[in-house]
Amino acid sequence: MAASNVVSRATRALIWLVVIFALLVGGNAFAVFGQGGSWVPKLALDLQGGTQIILEPRLAEGQTVSEEQLNQAVSIIRQRVDASGVAEAQVSTQGGQNIVVGIPGEPDQATLERIRSSAKLEFRPVLITGAALAEPPEEAEIPDTEQSDFVEPQSPSDLAWITPEIDAEYQTINCFELDTRGANVADPTIPLVTCSQDGLSRFILGPVEVGGESIEDASSGLVPGPSGASTGEWGVFIDFDEAGTESFRQVTERLITLPGAQNQFAIVLDGRVISAPRTLAAITDGNPQISGSFTQESAAVLADQLKFGALPIGFQVQSSETITATLGLSQLQSGLIAGLIGLILVVVYSLFQYRLLGLVTVFSLTTAFVLSYFLITYLSNAQGYRLSLAGVAGLIVAIGITADSFIVFFERIRDELRDGRMLDSAIQAAWKRAFRTILASDAVSFIAAVVLYLLAVGNVRGFAFTLGVTTIVDLIIVTLFTYPIMVLLGRTQFFSSGHPLSGLDPKALGAVYRGRARFREPVTADKTAVQKSRGEAKRRQTIAERKAAEANAPSEVSN
Amino acid sequence: MSMLTRFGNGLYTGEKSFDFVGKRMVWYLLGAALVLAAIVITTLRGGFVFGIEFRGGSEFRVSQPAQVVEQTAIDTVNEVVGIGSNPRVSIVGGDSVRVQTEQLTTEDTELIRQELAQSYDVPVNQVTSSFIGATWGQDITNQALRALAVFLVLVSAVMAFYFRTWKMSLAAMTALLHDLVITAGIYGVLGFEITPAAVIGFLTILGYSLYDTVVVFDKVRENTSQDGEESSRTFAESVNLAVNQTLVRSINTSVVAVLPVAAILFIGSLLLGAGTLRDIALALFIGVLAGTYSTIFIAAPMYVHLRENEPEAQKQGRRREAAVVKPNSGAVR
Numbered sequence: 001m002a003a004s005n006v007v008s009r010a011t012r013a014l015i016w017l018v019v020i021f022a023l024l025v026g027g028n029a030f031a032v033f034g035q036g037g038s039w040v041p042k043l044a045l046d047l048q049g050g051t052q053i054i055l056e057p058r059l060a061e062g063q064t065v066s067e068e069q070l071n072q073a074v075s076i077i078r079q080r081v082d083a084s085g086v087a088e089a090q091v092s093t094q095g096g097q098n099i100v101v102g103i104p105g106e107p108d109q110a111t112l113e114r115i116r117s118s119a120k121l122e123f124r125p126v127l128i129t130g131a132a133l134a135e136p137p138e139e140a141e142i143p144d145t146e147q148s149d150f151v152e153p154q155s156p157s158d159l160a161w162i163t164p165e166i167d168a169e170y171q172t173i174n175c176f177e178l179d180t181r182g183a184n185v186a187d188p189t190i191p192l193v194t195c196s197q198d199g200l201s202r203f204i205l206g207p208v209e210v211g212g213e214s215i216e217d218a219s220s221g222l223v224p225g226p227s228g229a230s231t232g233e234w235g236v237f238i239d240f241d242e243a244g245t246e247s248f249r250q251v252t253e254r255l256i257t258l259p260g261a262q263n264q265f266a267i268v269l270d271g272r273v274i275s276a277p278r279t280l281a282a283i284t285d286g287n288p289q290i291s292g293s294f295t296q297e298s299a300a301v302l303a304d305q306l307k308f309g310a311l312p313i314g315f316q317v318q319s320s321e322t323i324t325a326t327l328g329l330s331q332l333q334s335g336l337i338a339g340l341i342g343l344i345l346v347v348v349y350s351l352f353q354y355r356l357l358g359l360v361t362v363f364s365l366t367t368a369f370v371l372s373y374f375l376i377t378y379l380s381n382a383q384g385y386r387l388s389l390a391g392v393a394g395l396i397v398a399i400g401i402t403a404d405s406f407i408v409f410f411e412r413i414r415d416e417l418r419d420g421r422m423l424d425s426a427i428q429a430a431w432k433r434a435f436r437t438i439l440a441s442d443a444v445s446f447i448a449a450v451v452l453y454l455l456a457v458g459n460v461r462g463f464a465f466t467l468g469v470t471t472i473v474d475l476i477i478v479t480l481f482t483y484p485i486m487v488l489l490g491r492t493q494f495f496s497s498g499h500p501l502s503g504l505d506p507k508a509l510g511a512v513y514r515g516r517a518r519f520r521e522p523v524t525a526d527k528t529a530v531q532k533s534r535g536e537a538k539r540r541q542t543i544a545e546r547k548a549a550e551a552n553a554p555s556e557v558s559n
Numbered sequence: 560m561s562m563l564t565r566f567g568n569g570l571y572t573g574e575k576s577f578d579f580v581g582k583r584m585v586w587y588l589l590g591a592a593l594v595l596a597a598i599v600i601t602t603l604r605g606g607f608v609f610g611i612e613f614r615g616g617s618e619f620r621v622s623q624p625a626q627v628v629e630q631t632a633i634d635t636v637n638e639v640v641g642i643g644s645n646p647r648v649s650i651v652g653g654d655s656v657r658v659q660t661e662q663l664t665t666e667d668t669e670l671i672r673q674e675l676a677q678s679y680d681v682p683v684n685q686v687t688s689s690f691i692g693a694t695w696g697q698d699i700t701n702q703a704l705r706a707l708a709v710f711l712v713l714v715s716a717v718m719a720f721y722f723r724t725w726k727m728s729l730a731a732m733t734a735l736l737h738d739l740v741i742t743a744g745i746y747g748v749l750g751f752e753i754t755p756a757a758v759i760g761f762l763t764i765l766g767y768s769l770y771d772t773v774v775v776f777d778k779v780r781e782n783t784s785q786d787g788e789e790s791s792r793t794f795a796e797s798v799n800l801a802v803n804q805t806l807v808r809s810i811n812t813s814v815v816a817v818l819p820v821a822a823i824l825f826i827g828s829l830l831l832g833a834g835t836l837r838d839i840a841l842a843l844f845i846g847v848l849a850g851t852y853s854t855i856f857i858a859a860p861m862y863v864h865l866r867e868n869e870p871e872a873q874k875q876g877r878r879r880e881a882a883v884v885k886p887n888s889g890a891v892r
Contacts, residue, residue, distance in 0.1 A: 046756075049649065052651055052657075070692070071692075071696065071697075071698075074692065074696060074698075075696065075698040078696075078698070078699070090612075090694040091694060092615070092691055092692040092693055092694040092696075093615075093691065093692030094618065094689055094690070094691050094692065095689040095690055095691075096690065100691065102694075321651050321652035321653075322651070322652055322653060323649050323650070323651045323652075323657070324629075324649045324650040324651075325649065326647045326648070326649050331835070331836050334826075334830040334836070335823055335836050337826070337830070338819075338822045338823040338826040338830070339819050339822065339823060341822045341826055342818045342819025342820070342821065342822030342823065343819060345818040345819075345822060346815050346818050346819065349811075349814055349815065349818065350815070353564075353811060388756075389756055389835060389836065389839070390755065390756045390759035390760070390839070393756070393759065393760060393763065393839050393840075393843065394759065394763055396819045396820060396823065396843075397763050397767060397816060397820065397843055397847070399815070399816070399819055400767070400812060400813075400815050400816020400817070400819075400847065401767065401770060401816070403812065403815040403816070404770075404771075404774065404808075404812040404815070404816070407808050407811045407812050407815070408774060408808055408812075411567070411805070411807060411808040411811075414564075414567065414571075415571055415804065418568060418571050418572070433781065436777065437773075437774055437777040437778070440721055440773050440777055441770045441773040441774050441777070442770075443717065443721075444714055444717070444718070444766075444769050444770060444773050445766050445769075445770055447710065447713055447714055447717060448710055448714070448765070448766050448769075451706055451709050451710040451713060452703075452706050452707075452710065452762070454706075455702060455705060455706035455709060456699075456702050456703045456706040457698070457699055457702045457703075458695065458699045458755075459695070459699075459755045459758070459759060460699070460702075460703045460706070460758070460759070460762065463759045463762055463763070467763075467766060508564055508565075508568075509564065509567075509568055
């Protein structure tokens with residue numbers, strides 16, 4: 001390996017680091033100037049406070065809410081908030097009736113919608129549809145009919161479902177004052193009279209054919225047109241489970257044969273029809289798409305809501321107020337002051353242990369800190385990540401893990417020097433081994449981060465995020481900063497001559513090798529049998545190293 | 560050169576050596592005793608004290624007091640329930656104070672309402688009380704435990720694959736269990752309240768403990784794979800040498816990791832007194848030390864214990880008795 005090659009690779013690594021920095025700073029600047037971002041990471045509820053939203057259930061008269069329903073709602077709301085970013089919301093029940101949601105910052109309308117709407121999705125066949133009446137009659141006459149006139153409906157699409165009572169309800173429905181209070185708890189086995197979301201059409205719908213509980217997954221995106229090209233319209237794509245796929249196939253197979261309005265099926269969300277497309281073909285793959293008047297955001301919100309399931313009850317916002325942090329900034333400040341003192345102690349210790357080599361640790365840690373800061377700020381702007389006290393603690397412990405990578409590397413260099421290598425070849429050999437160790441140990445941390453992030457919810461997810469970030473930073477810093485810096489420093493007179501202050505003095509390290517070809521006799525006196533065997537072992541190792549050194553010899557000559 | 564460097568020189572050549580592997584029974588007993596003590600004392604104390612984030616509790620709300628300050632409420636609750644009740648106090652909407660405490664009896668609830676009204680100088684009917692549910696519900700715990708189980712299985716598999724032996728995974732997991740029990744024991748023994756922050760502290764320790772073990776095991780792997788049958792060292796001596804050779808690294812790393820945590824623990828506590836920050840710093844402090852200790856004193860000796868009866872491992876070091884040199888003999892990894 002030619003010397004210039006190594007140097008140019010080291011320089012290239014440093015340039016990459018600068019590029020990464022530039023990208024992060026650029027990304028941040030873009031967020032700050034373009035999207036109202038910030039140069040400091042946003043803080044979580046425990047450190048900064050936020051908004052406390054009290055939700056009360058929207059109940060039909062005489063209806064009560066059970067503890068089980070509340071707990072289920074809490075769990076679903078938490079997942080919905082989590083899905084909007086790593087915000088670490090606090091969701092709990094209050095007084096056995098309400099739900100309290102604490103979220104950092106100020107929630108916008110979309111966030112409130114995401115939290116409170118029940119998102120109960122139903123597919124019902126359309127029986128009759130028509131334009132909404134601007135001024136519906138107060139009352140419609142219900143013709144007297146004999147009970148025996150009622151024919152048992154043959155299928156959910158059967159017009160026999162329309163009893164005179166239902167027809168009367170249809171005649172009098174006011175779409176502009178539609179009260180959906182009871183709609184999302186409407187009995188799925190009987191017809192439903194309701195309106196479209198925009199209030200322009202009214203419907204009589206048959207019983208529920210497929211419910212939201214059959215949805216396995218949901219996503220949002222642009223709806224492709226018939227030719228496959230995008231129509232520019234946002235929609236939600238649904239993935240049914242097996243039972244859902246089968247029921248949906250049966251429905252579409254039946255509807256395709258029916259005339260007029262009966263050919264349509266209605267997609268009902270929280271009691272309102274969001275769209276009622278015609279059935280053009282039987283859908284057998286269980287992946288229908290819903291389009292309507294979605295924006296990119298509302299499509300994403302609905303997809304998230306469908307994915308985590310419907311709330312067992314609908315909620316409305318009772319109050320939404322700012323709330324101060326439970327821990328407060330004083331905790332964070334003292335924590336930071338103490339952490340800073342700790343860092344100074346780390347610097348002192350590194351300098352004491354590694355002399356001027358300790359400066360490399362200090363600079364690496366500083367670079368790691370700056371990189372983490374920008375990464376977290378960027379993710380805070382882009383992903384909604386928020387730093388909590390637990391996150392700060394994670395970052396502080398990460399100092400140790402990051403510093404460990406340098407320590408492993410330095411100790412390896414020293415080991416190689418002890419074996420009698422020259423500094424630059426010692427750095428190369430040490431790097432090869434140290435990098436393997438660093439990679440293996442960081443892989444374990446990274447697996448932890450990914451698994452916990454994907455599978456856990458709430459605070460644990462926030463922790464996983466911090467762990468993942470610090471692990472990546474560790475790897476970036478050690479490969480793109482510490483190692484190249486060591487390569488470059490190893491070529492300076494100060495370090496390569498093993499100046500006593502360099503921390504790499506072969507004499508102090510008890511190197512068994514002096515100069516290019518002369519081996520010093522090992523100083524160890526073989527006193528006991530055990531020591532004797534160890535002495536042999538050492539010589540054996542030295543031979544192995546000598547072979548390696550011989551293999552490297554040409555490059556050393558070319559220096 | 561510092562003392563540690565000379566110390567490191569000796570450890571590297573084997574001139575100086577600590578017998579971590581040979582005295583393993585002592586370390587096992589010590590570890591078992593600590594784990595047992597943590598479990599027994601925690602149980603005798605009546606188990607862990609979970610915070611209101613896990614159990615729910617009582618909530619009070621003081622509307623429009625003359626002075627919207629948090630400390631008054633903290634003092635009041637401490638007076639009634641006792642020091643260490645650790646109420647969560649925050650200001651809602653800028654004009655009322657929200658106080659959350661552990662679940663109180665009806666009498667205590669009434670008492671606190673009156674005391675709060677008195678300290679904030681408002682009529683009693685401006686202090687409302689209600690029950691609140693857990694913010695860290697059973698669903699979060701279940702999800703976290705499932706994630707943890709998946710992680711541990713996955714990491715065991717990855718380690719077994721990387722090190723080419725499941726025995727290292729087993730040793731690492733045992734050390735991990737030791738660390739977690741001891742760290743959790745700190746909370747149980749001292750009666751600290753377990754908050755979500757504490758749980759995150761445990762998870763941090765979980766990561767650190769495994770990380771530390773992997774670093775040392777990588778050196779063990781390297782040493783034992785170099786030593787074939789022709790080695791003059793027994794398998795146990797090989798592992799012991801690896802642990803000794805990484806000892807300086809272990810010391811340096813744990814010092815660097817522990818210094819900032821210790822600063823928070825001691826200086827932070829002086830500045831702030833008791834609180835979440837002190838609790839988490841203590842957990843991390845103990846956890847990092849336990850993590851470093853268990854790698855050296857439990858994971859490595861246990862690995863030898865698991866391996867040394869294998870025929871291949873037994874072959875190693877035979878040369879001391881019979882000098883049979885077999886080139887390219889099967890390496891022990």
